[in-house]
Amino acid sequence: MPSDAITTTITALRDLLGDRLSTGASVLDQHSHDEAYTKPALPDAVAFPETTEEVSDVLKICSRNGCPVVPYGVGSSLEGHIVPVHGGVSIDTSRMNKILTVNQSDLDAVVEPGVTRVQLNEALRATGLMFTVDPGADASLGGMAATRASGTNTVRYGTMADNVLALEVVLPDGQIVQTGSRARKSSTGYDLTHLFIGSEGTLGIITKLTVKLHGQPEHIAAATCAFNDIHGAVDTVILAIQMGLPMARVELLDALTMRGMNLHNPDLALPEQPHLFLEFHGSEASVAEQVETFGALVEEHGGSDFAWATRTEDRNRLWQARHNAYYAGKALRAGCNGVVTDCCVPISSLAQCLTRATDLAEASGFLAPMVGHVGDGNFHLLILVDPDSAEELSRAKELVEAVNRLALEFGGTVSGEHGIGIGKRQYLAQEHGAGYALMGVLKKAIDPDNIMNPGKLVTLN
Numbered sequence: 001m002p003s004d005a006i007t008t009t010i011t012a013l014r015d016l017l018g019d020r021l022s023t024g025a026s027v028l029d030q031h032s033h034d035e036a037y038t039k040p041a042l043p044d045a046v047a048f049p050e051t052t053e054e055v056s057d058v059l060k061i062c063s064r065n066g067c068p069v070v071p072y073g074v075g076s077s078l079e080g081h082i083v084p085v086h087g088g089v090s091i092d093t094s095r096m097n098k099i100l101t102v103n104q105s106d107l108d109a110v111v112e113p114g115v116t117r118v119q120l121n122e123a124l125r126a127t128g129l130m131f132t133v134d135p136g137a138d139a140s141l142g143g144m145a146a147t148r149a150s151g152t153n154t155v156r157y158g159t160m161a162d163n164v165l166a167l168e169v170v171l172p173d174g175q176i177v178q179t180g181s182r183a184r185k186s187s188t189g190y191d192l193t194h195l196f197i198g199s200e201g202t203l204g205i206i207t208k209l210t211v212k213l214h215g216q217p218e219h220i221a222a223a224t225c226a227f228n229d230i231h232g233a234v235d236t237v238i239l240a241i242q243m244g245l246p247m248a249r250v251e252l253l254d255a256l257t258m259r260g261m262n263l264h265n266p267d268l269a270l271p272e273q274p275h276l277f278l279e280f281h282g283s284e285a286s287v288a289e290q291v292e293t294f295g296a297l298v299e300e301h302g303g304s305d306f307a308w309a310t311r312t313e314d315r316n317r318l319w320q321a322r323h324n325a326y327y328a329g330k331a332l333r334a335g336c337n338g339v340v341t342d343c344c345v346p347i348s349s350l351a352q353c354l355t356r357a358t359d360l361a362e363a364s365g366f367l368a369p370m371v372g373h374v375g376d377g378n379f380h381l382l383i384l385v386d387p388d389s390a391e392e393l394s395r396a397k398e399l400v401e402a403v404n405r406l407a408l409e410f411g412g413t414v415s416g417e418h419g420i421g422i423g424k425r426q427y428l429a430q431e432h433g434a435g436y437a438l439m440g441v442l443k444k445a446i447d448p449d450n451i452m453n454p455g456k457l458v459t460l461n
Contacts, residue, residue: 006044009067009089013047016057020048020095031072031082031090035137037339037393038080038422043070043090050095052168052176052207059205060174062089062451069172070453071201073143074116076135078340079421081147081200085455091205093142099123100208107213108165108182113142113206120211129213132157135417136323142206147419148198152322155375156248156281157214159417161197168208169196172447182210195442200419201453203446217248217281221291222315223308225298226273230254230358232301233274234351237374239297241347245290249279251322252374254358257329260369264328265321271305276374277322279315322371329369329382339383339396341423343407344416347377353410354379357403364399366392378416420457428457 013021022028023045033040049055062069068088075082084090097114104127111120118138120131133144135151143149145167150159157163166180179192196203227233230252237250252274253261259272276298280290291308298306309315321328330338345353354370361368361381372379383399385392404414404427414420414427429436436458443450443458450460 005065006067006087009061009065010045012061012065013045013058013089016061017047017049017054020050022046022048030075031070031092032084034075034077034080034082036078036080036083036421036423037337037396038083041083041085042087043084044087046072046090046092048092048095052170055091055093055096055170055205055207056174056176058089058091059170059172063173063449066449067451068454069205069451071142071146071205073113073140073146074138076137076139077143077147077421078418079415079423081419081421081453081456083422085422088451093140093205093207096142096207102127102129102213103182104129106182107215108210109213110208110210111141112208113140113145115141117141117144124213128216130216131163131211132214133160133163141209141211145197145206145209146199146201148417150373150376150378150417152249152251152319152373154373154378155250156246161194163212164193164197164209165212166210167193167196167206169204169206171204172449172452176207177204180210198419200421200457202443202457203452219282219284219287219310220248220315221280221287221308221310222318223276223278223280223291223294223306224270224318225276225278225303225306226271227275227301227303228273230274230354231351232303233276234347234354234374236294236297236301236303237276238347239301240294241375243293245293246280246282247278247290247294247375248281249277249319250373250375251277252372252379253277253322253325254354254370256332256367257325257369257371260328260330260332261321261325263331264324268321276303277318279319325369325371326382330384332367332369333384335387336384337387339385339393339400340380340418341383341400341403342378342380342416342418343403343412343414344376344378345407345410345412347375349410349412350374350377350379353406353412356406357381360399360402360406364395366396366399368399373416376416377412422456425457425459
């Protein structure tokens with residue numbers, strides 16, 4: 001944008017926010033990148049609003065001057081969502097971090113966007129309730145809604161889209177709108193709540209969320225089991241789902257990932273074979289029955305080393321190892337960077353798709369450990385590259401493209417939970433057809449001047 005316009009914008013924002021408008025080098029750098037391999041880009045300034053009204057005022061100023069706006073949570077996204085490719089103002093919502101209301105009888109809570117999932121669950125600990133969406137990172141709930149996050153609990157409790165009842169959103173012109181309500185269902189007009197969930201900051205800024213809560217289970221058991229191949233593991237899960245076995249978590253880790261996990265966690269000492277990590281919730285009797293039933297399915301499909309744990313410290317140790325799979329994978333190649341990608345396919349196609357994806361990775365010459373939310377058909381590749389090799393990064397991106405095309409071939413999607421950002425925009429027309437053009441119509445109607453996170457998700461001419 002023209003330098004005089006950005007100067008005018010920064011002057012007006014400084015009058016509004018004072019020292020909560022930063023142009024310091026370290027702050028700009030922090031907001032120039034996320035966890036993706038996307039090239040960083042500096043914003044011109046970073047705003048730290050504390051209220052919805054301040055967000056509205058910031059957007060009115062930016063809209064008036066044609067200044068790009070990029071919402072920022074904690075920077076844990078994986079496809080360059082929060083990289084300000086056209087400069088402008090990053091709006092950091094970290095100071096909007098109040099838990100406003102917990103409605104225990106109705107199992108919901110109203111929170112500001114900067115509240116993180118760990119913060120919310122810590123506050124809920126004494127209530128017997130929990131917030132279930134767990135993408136691994138301690139992400140902000142506003143960011144999780146904007147990227148339609150999910151994670152290890154999705155097979156039982158659903159994604160962010162299933163766990164948000166209502167939103168408060170500030171539109172590009174500063175208008176404040178409310179979507180949805182605390183009622184559990186509605187048939188009144190367009191579903192605006194779900195329009196903004198997954199919009200990745202391209203339509204507005206979420207300033208308040210009403211989220212569903214769930215009762216903390218009476219009893220929890222975690223389990224692990226090994227298989228000779230991925231097909232046996234996936235077939236076990238498919239049959240368990242068809243039988244209605246209520247698994248709370250079911251994660252697939254390939255042999256390469258298990259090797260990295262043993263390197264990263266020497267005390268883990270699990271066989272370097274494809275594994276399932278599982279968790280069961282319910283009464284003590286029902287959990288014991290679920291474990292017994294699943295154990296029989298494991299044996300039927302050639303699994304082994306089926307072991308389960310109920311002590312909190314043992315379960316936490318297991319899931320901490322799973323959440324650290326990214327760092328465990330990097331242990332396979334010293335000094336490497338990780339290029340990550342995720343796809344999602346119908347679960348009946350998952351084993352075949354994974355086999356072909358593994359073949360593509362091996363043919364490319366990369367180590368690429370894989371993990372998957374197998375109950376959802378969602379899998380992730382971590383492609384290990386030399387950070388100083390432009391040639392390796394280029395080949396890694398070619399592998400990402402091949403895996404994305406593979407997912408579409410199987411009737412799937414190029415992202416089950418990481419989102420689109422910059423990294424996957426090129427595949428949307430192929431996946432959605434005329435629906436992608438309709439996304440552009442909606443974007444143009446809500447953000448005609450294209451100031452909201454420009455260059456992401458939907459491109460306006």
